[in-house]
Amino acid sequence: MNVTLAVKQYVSKMIENSGPGMKVLLMDKETTSIVSVVYTQSEILQKEVYLFERIDSQNRETMKHLKAICFLRPTKENVENLIQELRRPKYSVYFIYFSNVISKSEVKALAEADEQEVVAEVQEFYGDFIAVNPHLFSMNLTGVARGRSWEPTLLQRSTQGLTSVLLALKKCPMIRYQLSSDMAKRLAESVKQIITKEYELFDFRKTEVPPLLLILDRSDDAITPLLNQWTYQAMVHEMLGLHNNRIDLSRVPGISKDLREVVLSAENDEFYANNLYLNFGEIGTNIKNLMEDFQKKKPKGQQKLESISDMKAFVDNYPQFKKMSGTVSKHVTVVGELSRLVSDRQLMEVSEVEQELACQNDHSNAHQNIRRLLQNPKVSELDAVRLVMLYALRYEKHSSSNLPGLMEDLNRKGVSERHRKMVQSMVEYGGKRVRGSDLVTPTDAVAITKQFFKGLKGVENVYTQHQPLLQETLDQLIKGRLKDSQFPYLGPSTLRDRPQDIIAFIIGGATYEEALTVYNLNRTMPGVRIVLGGTTIHNTKSFLEEVTATASSGHGGERSLGAGRYPSRR
Known part of the structure; x- marks a missing residue:
């Protein structure tokens, strides 16, 4: 069962069904996301798809030399746009694929609009989700x-x-x-x-x-989404935000123009695929190895290109070198930014207390540690409020619970009223009253050993106790x-x-x-x-x-x- 492969096969089949010749891929907002997550633009270009357009775009040019592959969600709006398109076709022939079930009446409406008989195929291909x-x-x-x-x-x-x-x-x-x-x-x-x-x-x-x-x-x-993460994909999403495999790095200090938005896709990036589920300590080591490997393959200045064969070898290897260069700079930038945030926001200390709250049963110690962190000016508003939320969920019915005291500490720290109100919302959302299961299974604190090496190695012990x-x-x-x-x-x-x-x-x-x-x-x-x-x-x-x-x-x-x-x- 592989959802990525399922969507990729649908997209490949659409393109194959249209036969040889230049093509335009006509999509809507959602199917654009569905396709872009499993295929890069350059991969699709290799399949003779030279243009990507949105069905709702008003000012598309007429290009009768192109075949149109339409991949659309079967919404009323899309069917209406398609009817308008077929009445005044911009392309020579249309292969129409809906990402889900479409009604007979809508198919009939499309048939009636197709007076110029430009439609070659109408099918349902069920890729109606983001893989x-x-x-x-x-x-x-x-x-x-x-x-x-x-x-x-x-x-x-x-x-x-x-x-x-x-x-x-x-x-x-x-x-x-x-x-x-x-x-x-x-x-x-x-x-x-x-x-x-x-x-x-x-x-x-x-x-x-x-x-x-x-x-x-x-x-x-409600506890799992509140915890800081220490594996690569999860950390990226937690600290930088990962949407349809894209990260916005535009706010990173001193970021170069070509790295303001980067794509992280396991389908097209071997380093990312191999490191998705590794912890932060291992990623640091692997980035170092990637850099060293890159340095070895990097052309050593112009003096080596003495013969035609030298130049030919360089040109032959250049695309691979360029790709590797892009991979190295991308991951070094991402991991560097993660490191900066971990340090600036004291996330190792914060995460240790989060894990203690999620997995252990020592109220007095947890309460003390939260108060200490709330007094630390480096601990961000988000991290402060999530610690108090975890405490509220964990010790909701505890006889010594001191949530009002911690709320006062948040106030003193200058945490906004909007964030403070979220604590109560969280208890209403995921507190004991609504849960069907017992969330917290206490772990024996003695069994948990810290094995930190330079603050990174052993991340899997202290920082990933929670299941x-x-x-x-x-x-x-x-x-x-x-x-x-x-x-x-x-x-x-x-x-x-x-x-x-x-x-x-x-x-x-x-x-x-x-x-x-x-x-x-x-x-x-x-x-x-x-x-x-x-x-x-x-x-x-x-x-x-x-x-x-x-x-x-x-x-x-x-x-x-x-x-x-x-x-x-x-």
């Missing part, structure tokens, strides 16, 4: 809840995205959901409805053990011990075998720490394949925005639409 990593997908949706209920349009979009993942992976699953979450039940029912309605699409070859879709709610584990709740949930599921009383099946189930193909989806957003958990389970559990998705992928900032929005508002497969041009469905 972030091979085992991680997102819908790029934030603010999905109104209190404890769905924002209606976002329930529909999540249903479409999730059913499209199932179709892309060719899975017709049993569904389990988190009983404590009404939103999880609603999404489960909504997905089931589509599977029932479109049963022909989901008629995949039966496997001995059916696949399983597990629907979870972020509010059951997301997802780890335990999936572990119980794989072992056949996940309680039906907490995670019921939707509808009758005779399934008692341990599932092998699992799609876990978190309403309210997943995290890169949870993606690491899934990556490790896939690696260490033979015969088990897990894919994780979320309405979005959170870092602390985006999670706080989600919680605030919730609080303030609450009070695979493919289908041709037939052989020939506008046939009925098969």
Whole structure:
């Protein structure tokens, strides 16, 4: 089960289906993101796609020498834009692909608009989600809840995205959901409805053990998105923000023009692919090795180019050298900025206390350490408020809880009222009253050893004690011990075998720490394949925005639409 590969294959097939010749790729805002995450522009250029346009762009030129490959979400707006396009076609021929199910009436409307008979093909290719990593997908949706209920349009979009993942992976699953979450039940029912309605699409070859879709709610584990991270991809997202594989570095002091925005994609960057899940200490060492390797391959001035063959060798190696040069400067810049932020914001000290709050059971020590950090002028407003949130979630019902005192400390530190109010919002969002599980499993403090070397090596010990709740949930599921009383099946189930193909989806957003958990389970559990998705992928900032929005508002497969041009469905 590989969501990146599924989307890549759809895109490749669209381009192949259009045959040889120059092409334009016509997309909407969302499908542009879907394609750009799995393919670079230069890769698509090699497939004779010379132009990328948006269907909603008003001033596109007429270019009859180009074929149009349209990859669009089946929204009313896109169908309307396409109808206008077909009435006055700008390109010679149109190959139309919808990223999800489209109604017969809309296909009929397109057929009627196609008076010049320029449409060669209309198909559904179910790439209606962002494939972030091979085992991680997102819908790029934030603010999905109104209190404890769905924002209606976002329930529909999540249903479409999730059913499209199932179709892309060719899975017709049993569904389990988190009983404590009404939103999880609603999404489960909504997905089931589509599977029932479109049963022909989901008629995949039966496997001995059916696949399983597990629907979870972020509010059951509000601790994971609040913690600082120490693996490369997760750190980048936490400290710099990673959106559709892009990082905005424009605010980095002294940044050069060509590094203001960089792309980090495991598909096209070997160093990044090899370091995604490594901790910060190891990345530092690997960056050093990358630099040394680069220095060896770097041309040593002009004096070496004495003969035609020297020059030819240089020119032959230049693209590879240039690519390596770009990789080196990009990662050195990113890791350098991460290092600066870790140092400036005292993140090692902050993270140690966060992990202690998340994993240990020593109220007095935790309280003391938070107060000490809140008095440290280098500790940022965000880090101060997240420490107090973790304390509020962890010691909500503790007999000695001193949340009012810590709130006063935040006030004295000059933390804005907006941030201070978020503490209460966080407890309302993910406190004991709403959780279906016990979040905190205390760890024996003696068992945790500090093995720091130059403040980096051993990061995996002190700074990564915490395991997301997802780890335990999936572990119980794989072992056949996940309680039906907490995670019921939707509808009758005779399934008692341990599932092998699992799609876990978190309403309210997943995290890169949870993606690491899934990556490790896939690696260490033979015969088990897990894919994780979320309405979005959170870092602390985006999670706080989600919680605030919730609080303030609450009070695979493919289908041709037939052989020939506008046939009925098969």
